[in-house]
Every structure is written in structure tokens, then in C-alpha cells.
Amino acid sequence: MTTQLTFDELGTPLRDTTFVVFDLETTGGRPDEDAITEIGAVKVRGGRVIGEFGTLVDPERGIPPQVVALTGITQVMVTGAPPMRTVLPAFLEFAAGAVLVAHNSGFDVGFMKAACARLGYAWPKPTVVCTVRLARRVLTRDEAPSVRLSALAELFHVPVAPNHRALVDAQATVEVLHRLLERVGNLGVHSLEELLAYLPEVTPEQRRKRTLAADLPSTPGVYLFRGPSEEVLYVGTASDLRRRVRQYFTASEGRKRLREMVALATRVDVVECSHPLEAQVRELRLITAHKPAYNRRSKNQAGAWWLVLTDELFPRLSVVRTPRDGALGPFRTRRVAEAAQETLQDAVPLRACSQRIPRKATASPCALYELGRCKAPCAGRQSPDDYAPAAAAFRALVAGEDTTSLTTLAAHLDDLSAAHRFEDAATHRDRVSSLVRALDRAQRLAGLAALPELVAARPDGTGGWHFAVVRHGRLASAGTAPRGVRPMPVVDALVAAAETVVPGPGPLRGAPPEETGVVLRWLDQPGTRLVRCDTPWTSPAGAAGAWRHWVARAEAGRDQYRPAGH
Structure with a gap:
């Protein structure tokens, strides 16, 4: 028997959920070796299309003849198309905050993750729904012997016929998604969380582990899944600890390794943080300290x-x-x-x-x-x-x-x-x-690492402030001044209680590169203000930053380095 979610756990109604249904065409099937040639995406909410995204992409390599025969995308068609380094940030912005949907999502998401890793973008870890998995859960084998997109489009009499072009296939997938959601709605699945819990990979035993998140706070922080021997299995960060951890028990996390981790977990510990920067830094430090088996990144910050x-x-x-x-x-x-x-x-x-x-x-x-x-x-x-x-x-x-x-x-x-x-x-x-x-x-x-001390502030969005005390590139203290609280006494208290940082050798004065990078990105965000910096934060006259315009011009004029007719 399926455990009924509480009212608090019902979450976002499907009618209010924004989905970005997307499809890719590529030069082959291996994200680490092949490249994307076309992206198509449709943004929908409440059954209505609210936006579309479609573009050819220059793969900057040849397209195999068998792929040309399948998709119809030729080398001539992608000549002059924007490269992935131009398309990727636009797609990430288009899909920001939405649930990603794809037919056989492992393929499409795998290519997008590989593109992010190759071009230096952080994968935003969106919730992902796979219409193949959903179809297999909803439809019987007799009703749907095949769950290929073309077969489902024919089964549901979808007006858009898939043709191995990204935007058209994304449009067909939208129709298939809506038909499948109608089916699960008749079974009492009306929220995103219920939909994710309905997918077959989550066992009743895993669902029962939702109690591990029952008493967690709804604050920013870091969570640690612990195993039967008190070992740390996984470390993550969240803007809302309770909501994020609860998602692990409702199949919001689709990765097989983490589902395996959840099956082993016996307890979830949390470290509440003042704001997201502190959570990110504490996550890095805890991963480095515990080297959890189920974390793949940041285990060795000194490994640069x-x-x-x-x-x-x-x-x-x-x-x-x-x-x-x-x-x-x-x-x-x-x-x-x-x-x-x-x-x-x-x-x-x-x-x-x-x-x-x-x-x-x-x-x-x-x-x-x-x-x-x-x-x-x-x-x-x-x-x-x-x-x-x-x-x-x-x-x-x-x-x-x-x-x-x-x-x-x-x-x-x-x-x-x-x-x-x-x-x-x-x-x-x-x-x-x-x-x-x-x-x-x-x-x-x-x-940044050269500065003995820097104090910065960012608006918290509600009239208050988030503060960070940074010493030699490391976060030494963090806190908040809610709306109505005088900020400078808070700053003085944070500085007085800040960690003492003794600079070490090297350009970063001994600071872990990844932590200093996280701090720098936070400081670079629009709206950040310098509260105090005793030593001037300067850039040398011959800094490479003056060459950013050259890079932009060179990459914008990339077609001049292409032989005629290619």
C-alpha cells in the first residue's frame, strides 16, 4: 500500500508547475566524445505553452553520414550556427527554475551535463522527469508494446509527428506528457512531489524513510546522510533543508547512486547556515573532511x-x-x-x-x-x-x-x-x-587571497542583509541582519568572532582554490557591497582581465577562421 503524503508534503500542484520539455540532436551517443547539433525546448505551465527555444548548434566537428541520414542535419546547416558556448547559457536561462522533461532523459541530460562541465558552468541540478519512465509506469505492455516517442505519439493521436528534429520532437513530447499526466491524475497524483513518488524507482521502504526529514528546519544549510556505522554517505547543500532532504524520499533525485545511498541511510544531520554562501563553503569543507562515498566532486580541494x-x-x-x-x-x-x-x-x-x-x-x-x-x-x-x-x-x-x-x-x-x-x-x-x-x-x-580582511554584504531580498567576513580568500565568518536590525553592530560582532586565518605559501596564501572561487563568485554577483576592506582590493595594470574584450571579439568572429564552403 502506498503511504499517503501529508498536506504539507503535497508540494507544488502539477497545474502550477513549469515544465521545460526539451530534445537534443547530436553527432553520436557519447556525451564525452560527441557534440550537440540542435536544441529544441518548449516551456509549458497549466497545459499552456508559454515559450519556445530552438536553435541549430555548430558541433565544431564533422557529422557522421548515418546521423545525417537520421536527422537530416547536414554540415552545411550547422555552418554559421552558434557554438555551444553561446547556446548553453541561453538555454540554462530559459530553463531556470523549471522541471526538465525529456524522452529518455538520461541521454539528453547527460549531454547537457557534459556541456556544462566542458564549458565551466555549474549544472543547476533541476528536477527531471523522463517520459519513457513515466510511460512505462502508466501504460501496460499490451497497450504500449513500445514507448518510443513515435509510438506514443501515434497511440495518443498527437497532432505533431516526431521527425528527429529537436523542436518538433520537443513539441511532440509535450503532447505525450500531457496525456500521461491525465492518466496519473485519475490515480490521485496531483502534485509534482506525488508524480515523482509515483515513478517506479522508489520502493515503499524508501518512501517510509521520509520520517528522516520530518524534524528538519526549513532554513539554508548543509545536510549529511549517515550510514549504519555513523559514516557520512553524502553531503549536500540546500536553501530549504527540510524540503530538499524530503525530495530524496519522493524520487525527486533520479540518480541511481543516490537512490542506493538513501536505502543505506539511517540518519540525516544538518548544519544550519546564515545564508547560501556559508552553506556552500561548509559543504566543501565537510566533503573534504569526510570524503563521502556518494559525493563525486570536491573531495580533494588541494588536488589542483x-x-x-x-x-x-x-x-x-x-x-x-x-x-x-x-x-x-x-x-x-x-x-x-x-x-x-x-x-x-x-x-x-x-x-x-x-x-x-x-x-x-x-x-x-x-x-x-x-x-x-x-x-x-x-x-x-x-x-x-x-x-x-x-x-x-x-x-x-x-x-x-x-x-x-x-x-x-x-x-x-x-x-x-x-x-x-x-x-x-x-x-x-x-x-x-x-x-x-x-x-x-x-x-x-x-x-582576493592577498586581502587580510574583507567584509561584504548582499541584500537578502526581504529588506535585510547577508554578511561575509573573508580573510585571505577564506570565509571566516557569516551572518545576517534581518530587516529592522541595525547592520553595523552585526558586522562588528561577526568580525570579532571570525576565524583567525594564517596565510600560507603560494598565490592563494594556502586557501583551497574551490572555496576561494565560491567566495569570489558570491562577491561578483550584482548587488554585493563592500562594507570594509582595510587593504585596497586592486587589480594589476597588466591584468589579463583587460583581454576579455579580445576573447569576446575573437570568438564572435570565429567564422573568419573557417575555410570557404565549410
């Missing part, structure tokens, strides 16, 4: 990669785990750091070899010397004094004192374009853009 100059007579660039003063980073993976290293070596004449070179070097020059990419200090053909400006150029670039190296890279892009070497130009443009973003982020994080 850095580019440093080696300490030798003829220094070279090296990718390392431990940063020191003058390092460039952090980079999430070694591969990304090595890509930045290769780009820098095109601009700064540092040697690429890894051998140690004595003051009196007598080795034979390598092939790089013959190619004009090295002056052969290993063969004694370049003195330490002649080599020193290369190391100084790298230090000046990282410190934001001189961007001559970026000017060199930009000039090389113009040369490649003028020589009609379009593919090389496109590759070079992307490498330089990535390097500029890495430098910009590194300099901004280092600038």
Missing part, C-alpha cells in the same frame, strides 16, 4: 595543478601539485595545465626540454633548435643572461605586470588568418582564449 618555473640556471615550465609564489593556476586537470604550458611556450621563449643544463653546457642541439624554437642553451649557444628575459616575461605575465606575451600570441593568430591557415587559426584562437581565462581567474583569485 599549477604551472611553475623550475629553480635552476635555465628555468623551464613544470606542471606541479604544490603551488609556490609566482605559480599560475589553479587548473582542474593536468591536461588543461599542460595545454596552457604549450600555449605559453609559443609566446615566451622558455625551453621545452626537461634536462638540467649546467653553466658550461656542451650537449648537441635538439630538433627544436633546428626549427628555430629554442636557442640551444644546452649546447652553450645561449647564456643565462640572454635566457633570463624569458623567465622574467612569464613572471610578469602571471603577476599582471605585462601582457606583451599575449600580444605576441594575438599577432600570431592574425598571421595564421592572413595565410589562410584557418584550422590552425581556430585552434590557436581557442588555446589563447583558454589561457586568457586561466590568467584572469588566477589573478582575480590571487587578488
Whole structure:
């Protein structure tokens, strides 16, 4: 027998729920290797269409012939279409706050998550409804031997015939969704929470575990699922702890691993927080401390990669785990750091070899010397004094004192374009853009980490304030001043009670990169105000941020690096 939800748990009526039904066309079936060629989405509420989103997407790679035959999307059609880095933020904005719906949602959501990860966007973790799963739950095998979209459209006499084009298939999926919701409505399913609980993956045993959320507060904070041996299974953050944790027991979380985690959980502990920034930071720290088995990210905040100059007579660039003063980073993976290293070596004449070179070097020059990419200090053909400006150029670039190296890279892009070497130009443009973003982020994080103390405030939306005391890039204290409460006494109390932070070595003064990044994003949001900052928060004159406009122009004019007819 299904346990009846309480009135408080009924949640959002389906008629008031905003759904974004979407479909993708791709170059293949693997999110980590293939790319999106088209996105179509329809926003509906209460049975009415309130918006549509549709665009071809340049996959920036070839489309296999069998995919062209299936979808009808050719290489010519996507030539000149916006790339995913342009389309993704627009789609995320269109779908913000809505329940995502897709036919075989694992495929479509998998590609969107991969795109977010590749382009540096946080996946917003929306509630997802799969019409395949819902159809299998609602319809018998006799009634619907197949739950392919075309079969369901025919079964329900949908006026829009699916044709493997994204927007048309999304429109057909809307009609299928409405027919399925009519069916579950006859079974007493009238709210989003009831719909999610109705899906087959949630067992009665898991539903009974809703009692674990019964006494939780409806405040921002962090929740910890604990297992039978008191081990921490999973750590998450929420703006409403009770509502978020309760969703785990009503199938709102569709990931198989987390359903398995819920089956093991015996208790949920919470840490109430003043506001979302404090919750995010505490989540990171708790994940790092407990390394929960069911959390996949942020378990090792010290696991970033850095580019440093080696300490030798003829220094070279090296990718390392431990940063020191003058390092460039952090980079999430070694591969990304090595890509930045290769780009820098095109601009700064540092040697690429890894051998140690004595003051009196007598080795034979390598092939790089013959190619004009090295002056052969290993063969004694370049003195330490002649080599020193290369190391100084790298230090000046990282410190934001001189961007001559970026000017060199930009000039090389113009040369490649003028020589009609379009593919090389496109590759070079992307490498330089990535390097500029890495430098910009590194300099901004280092600038924040250099500040002994900063106090900032953001409106809480109800006439009060959220406060953060930041010391050397780390959140040292957080609090709120509700509407009607004098804010400055609250600030003074938070500063007096703030954690003491002793700066360490490296550009981030020992602060975890991910935490400093979270704090910086909070400070960057519109409406944030600086309350107190004893040391001026400045940006160096040669900071890479001045090159953001170059990146925007280069990427906006990407078609000039495409051969005619492609």
C-alpha cells in the first residue's frame, strides 16, 4: 500500500508547475566524445505553452553520414550556427527554475551535463522527469508494446509527428506528457512531489524513510546522510533543508547512486547556515573532511595543478601539485595545465626540454633548435643572461605586470588568418582564449587571497542583509541582519568572532582554490557591497582581465577562421 503524503508534503500542484520539455540532436551517443547539433525546448505551465527555444548548434566537428541520414542535419546547416558556448547559457536561462522533461532523459541530460562541465558552468541540478519512465509506469505492455516517442505519439493521436528534429520532437513530447499526466491524475497524483513518488524507482521502504526529514528546519544549510556505522554517505547543500532532504524520499533525485545511498541511510544531520554562501563553503569543507562515498566532486580541494618555473640556471615550465609564489593556476586537470604550458611556450621563449643544463653546457642541439624554437642553451649557444628575459616575461605575465606575451600570441593568430591557415587559426584562437581565462581567474583569485580582511554584504531580498567576513580568500565568518536590525553592530560582532586565518605559501596564501572561487563568485554577483576592506582590493595594470574584450571579439568572429564552403 502506498503511504499517503501529508498536506504539507503535497508540494507544488502539477497545474502550477513549469515544465521545460526539451530534445537534443547530436553527432553520436557519447556525451564525452560527441557534440550537440540542435536544441529544441518548449516551456509549458497549466497545459499552456508559454515559450519556445530552438536553435541549430555548430558541433565544431564533422557529422557522421548515418546521423545525417537520421536527422537530416547536414554540415552545411550547422555552418554559421552558434557554438555551444553561446547556446548553453541561453538555454540554462530559459530553463531556470523549471522541471526538465525529456524522452529518455538520461541521454539528453547527460549531454547537457557534459556541456556544462566542458564549458565551466555549474549544472543547476533541476528536477527531471523522463517520459519513457513515466510511460512505462502508466501504460501496460499490451497497450504500449513500445514507448518510443513515435509510438506514443501515434497511440495518443498527437497532432505533431516526431521527425528527429529537436523542436518538433520537443513539441511532440509535450503532447505525450500531457496525456500521461491525465492518466496519473485519475490515480490521485496531483502534485509534482506525488508524480515523482509515483515513478517506479522508489520502493515503499524508501518512501517510509521520509520520517528522516520530518524534524528538519526549513532554513539554508548543509545536510549529511549517515550510514549504519555513523559514516557520512553524502553531503549536500540546500536553501530549504527540510524540503530538499524530503525530495530524496519522493524520487525527486533520479540518480541511481543516490537512490542506493538513501536505502543505506539511517540518519540525516544538518548544519544550519546564515545564508547560501556559508552553506556552500561548509559543504566543501565537510566533503573534504569526510570524503563521502556518494559525493563525486570536491573531495580533494588541494588536488589542483599549477604551472611553475623550475629553480635552476635555465628555468623551464613544470606542471606541479604544490603551488609556490609566482605559480599560475589553479587548473582542474593536468591536461588543461599542460595545454596552457604549450600555449605559453609559443609566446615566451622558455625551453621545452626537461634536462638540467649546467653553466658550461656542451650537449648537441635538439630538433627544436633546428626549427628555430629554442636557442640551444644546452649546447652553450645561449647564456643565462640572454635566457633570463624569458623567465622574467612569464613572471610578469602571471603577476599582471605585462601582457606583451599575449600580444605576441594575438599577432600570431592574425598571421595564421592572413595565410589562410584557418584550422590552425581556430585552434590557436581557442588555446589563447583558454589561457586568457586561466590568467584572469588566477589573478582575480590571487587578488582576493592577498586581502587580510574583507567584509561584504548582499541584500537578502526581504529588506535585510547577508554578511561575509573573508580573510585571505577564506570565509571566516557569516551572518545576517534581518530587516529592522541595525547592520553595523552585526558586522562588528561577526568580525570579532571570525576565524583567525594564517596565510600560507603560494598565490592563494594556502586557501583551497574551490572555496576561494565560491567566495569570489558570491562577491561578483550584482548587488554585493563592500562594507570594509582595510587593504585596497586592486587589480594589476597588466591584468589579463583587460583581454576579455579580445576573447569576446575573437570568438564572435570565429567564422573568419573557417575555410570557404565549410
